[in-house]
Amino acid sequence: MSEIKQWHADKGPQYRLKHDRLLRVAAACFNQKGYSGTSLKDVARQLDLTDAALYYYVRSKEELVYQCYRRAADLGARAMARGQAAGGSGLERALAYLDHHLDALCGEEGPVAIMSEIPSLKPGHKADILERSREHSLAFEVLIAEGIADGSIAPCDVRMTGNAIMGALNWIPKWFRPGGPVSAAQVRGQFTEFCRRALGA
Amino acid sequence: MSEIKQWHADKGPQYRLKHDRLLRVAAACFNQKGYSGTSLKDVARQLDLTDAALYYYVRSKEELVYQCYRRAADLGARAMARGQAAGGSGLERALAYLDHHLDALCGEEGPVAIMSEIPSLKPGHKADILERSREHSLAFEVLIAEGIADGSIAPCDVRMTGNAIMGALNWIPKWFRPGGPVSAAQVRGQFTEFCRRALGA
DNA sequence: GGCCTATTTTAATCAACATTAAAATTCATT
DNA sequence: AATGAATTTTAATGTTGATTAAAATAGGCC
Numbered sequence: 001m002s003e004i005k006q007w008h009a010d011k012g013p014q015y016r017l018k019h020d021r022l023l024r025v026a027a028a029c030f031n032q033k034g035y036s037g038t039s040l041k042d043v044a045r046q047l048d049l050t051d052a053a054l055y056y057y058v059r060s061k062e063e064l065v066y067q068c069y070r071r072a073a074d075l076g077a078r079a080m081a082r083g084q085a086a087g088g089s090g091l092e093r094a095l096a097y098l099d100h101h102l103d104a105l106c107g108e109e110g111p112v113a114i115m116s117e118i119p120s121l122k123p124g125h126k127a128d129i130l131e132r133s134r135e136h137s138l139a140f141e142v143l144i145a146e147g148i149a150d151g152s153i154a155p156c157d158v159r160m161t162g163n164a165i166m167g168a169l170n171w172i173p174k175w176f177r178p179g180g181p182v183s184a185a186q187v188r189g190q191f192t193e194f195c196r197r198a199l200g201a
Numbered sequence: 202m203s204e205i206k207q208w209h210a211d212k213g214p215q216y217r218l219k220h221d222r223l224l225r226v227a228a229a230c231f232n233q234k235g236y237s238g239t240s241l242k243d244v245a246r247q248l249d250l251t252d253a254a255l256y257y258y259v260r261s262k263e264e265l266v267y268q269c270y271r272r273a274a275d276l277g278a279r280a281m282a283r284g285q286a287a288g289g290s291g292l293e294r295a296l297a298y299l300d301h302h303l304d305a306l307c308g309e310e311g312p313v314a315i316m317s318e319i320p321s322l323k324p325g326h327k328a329d330i331l332e333r334s335r336e337h338s339l340a341f342e343v344l345i346a347e348g349i350a351d352g353s354i355a356p357c358d359v360r361m362t363g364n365a366i367m368g369a370l371n372w373i374p375k376w377f378r379p380g381g382p383v384s385a386a387q388v389r390g391q392f393t394e395f396c397r398r399a400l401g402a
Numbered sequence: 403g404g405c406c407t408a409t410t411t412t413a414a415t416c417a418a419c420a421t422t423a424a425a426a427t428t429c430a431t432t
Numbered sequence: 433a434a435t436g437a438a439t440t441t442t443a444a445t446g447t448t449g450a451t452t453a454a455a456a457t458a459g460g461c462c
Contacts (some may be wrong), residue, residue, distance in 0.1 A: 015438085036237040037321030039419060052421080053440050061420065116317040120238030154398065160383070160391040167372025168365040175364050182361070190361040197355065198399035216408085240449060253451080254410050262450065 019057050022047060024110035027068045031173050035065065035117045066125040068113035073132040075104040075112055080139050090147025091199055095192050097143065098169070102191055105172050106184035114173050137162055147199065154201040165195060220258050223248060225311035228269045232374050236266065236318045267326040269314035274333040276305040276313055281340050291348025292400055296393050298344065299370070303392055306373050307385035315374050338363055348400065355402040366396060 011019075025046050029038040040061055041051040058064045083097020105112050118129055141162040147153030168191075176187055212220075226247050230239040241262055242252040259265045284298020306313050319330055342363040348354030369392075377388060 012438085018439095032320060034236070034318045034320040036318065040421090041419080049439095050441055051419085052442080055421070056439065114317075116315075117235045117237065119233060119235040156395065156398075157387075157391045160388065161395055163372070163376050164369040164392060164395050167370070167375070168368040170372055171364070171368025174368070186358075187361065190358045191365060194357065194362055194365050194399060197357075198395060213408085219409095241451095242449080250409095251411055252449085253412080256451070257409065 015057075018047075022054065022057050022064075023068055023071050026064050027071070027113035028111040030065070030068065030113050030117075031111055035120075040064075062120075062122055062125070065113075065117060066121055066129070069115050069118065069121075069129050070132075072112045072115060073129060073136070075109060076101060076136050077132070079104055080136060083143065084139070089150050089152035090143055090145070091152035091196070091201075094140070094143040094147055094153070094199065095196060097140070098165075098195055099188060099192050101169060102172075102188045103184075105169070106176055106178065106187050111178075112173060114170060137166060140166065144199070151201055153199045156199075161199070165198070216258075219248075223255065223258050223265075224269055224272050227265050228272070228314035229312040231266070231269065231314050231318075232312055236321075241265075263321075263323055263326070266314075266318060267322055267330070270316050270319065270322075270330050271333075273313045273316060274330060274337070276310060277302060277337050278333070280305055281337060284344070285340070290351050290353035291344055291346070292353035292397070292402075295341070295344040295348055295354070295400065296397060298341070299366075299396055300389060300393050302370060303373075303389045304385075306370070307377055307379065307388050312379075313374060315371060338367060341367065345400070352402055354400045357400075362400070366399070 022043070026038075026043050029043050029046070033042065039051070040054055043064075044051045044054055054064070058067065079100035080097050082100045083093050083095075086093050086096035088096075103109075115129065115133070118126060118133075121129060141158045144153055144156075144158050144161055148155050148158070172187070172191075176182065176184075178184065223244070227239075227244050230244050230247070234243065240252070241255050244265075245252040245255055255265070259268065280301035281298050283301045284294050284296075287294050287297035289297075304310075316330065316334070319327060319334075322330060342359045345354055345357075345359050345362055349356055349359070373388070373392075377383065377385075379385065
């Protein structure tokens with residue numbers, strides 16, 4: 001990550017804006033067309049740029065993917081932090097986290113990349129993303145465990161339950177389209193409702 | 202599909218066996234290394250073959266993916282059929298389906314491909330897989346609706362709930378490894394248990 | 403053993419993108 | 433208007449891995 005900081009450090013706010021836009025557009029492309037299905041030209045076209053121009057913002061396609069995933073991980077981590085900081089029982093905090101994460105997934109922060117291609121990241125990047133993922137899953141499992149301890153969540157296999165809910169969450173970008181038949185608010189409400197039922201004691 | 206029938210029709214049982222083995226190995230590769238991360242050479246190596254030899258079984262890499270997905274869809278459809286045929290309330294049938302599908306996902310039928318790369322299929326294949334997917338989702342939603350009608354499932358947004366559970370299910374091959382710390386039987390039991398809680402009235 | 407088919411290999415070929423280098427343009431600042 | 437940094441384009445170049453064609457091998461059957 002220090003590499004990226006250095007790479008970005010000196011650039012102005014203009015740069016940052018466009019770079020962020022790039023990540024969102026790329027995430028949308030990867031989610032919709034698949035990784036191998038999206039060429040840099042595809043991404044560039046949506047930004048009114050040439051494919052070559054992307055290299056001003058990114059070292060390689062691999063790094064573009066990596067940064068998309070990193071962004072996704074950051075958003076997830078932020079949601080998790082908020083959830084943990086929320087008051088109430090374990091269940092309430094878990095749901096608060098989910099609500100925040102859903103907001104990121106479906107809301108204005110733009111599309112978030114589904115991490116389907118972690119394995120084809122280069123070793124260092126892969127390790128980084130995998131570590132963050134594990135951390136995230138673990139944090140969620142802790143929330144569940146705390147909920148069980150305080151009686152707000154029904155006893156269950158924590159690992160399994162965590163995996164199930166994370167899976168359901170990760171899959172959302174597959175079927176949710178902003179501006180589609182279902183609104184972000186609906187998804188948010190109904191999904192947390194679903195989880196409340198699934199977890200509640 | 203008629204194309205594949207023709208392609209396979211005259212081949213003997215030897216062929217069929219190896220072809221089936223190919224699909225399983227390929228599915229495992231795609232799930233573990235990602236689509237772009239697995240070259241035909243990778244797949245071939247695991248079969249003690251040369252990459253070129255695969256073309257005796259498959260027209261192209263795209264078709265290999267397609268057939269993996271088709272196999273996944275077939276297994277899903279079979280599980281669904283069994284679930285529908287099972288007796289009991291809507292909830293019981295839904296759970297029966299899930300149990301069968303989990304069996305296929307984690308059991309001896311070998312690894313089942315995660316459909317992450319549908320968008321990069323060629324139009325005809327894409328349409329075919331998408332249609333089957335929709336059919337499958339719809340069938341599951343019907344089960345849920347019937348469960349609500351007969352009082353075995355708590356009222357909920359059927360579409361949303363279906364998507365959530367299908368997402369959780371589809372994600373399983375991402376974290377489940379046969380021979381890993383968690384047994385297939387455990388996953389099966391705990392996952393259906395989870396769904397029972399989530400759905401039950 | 404000889405013949406026909408099924409299967410696999412060897413050795414090229416090809417094509418699609420990713421990537422790079424150099425040149426052109428934009429744009430703020432003076 | 434002139435200068436220099438930031439941004440983008442044009443025009444090659446490379447590389448990876450899919451694909452193909454022809455040749456080699458294996459195996460059942462007469």
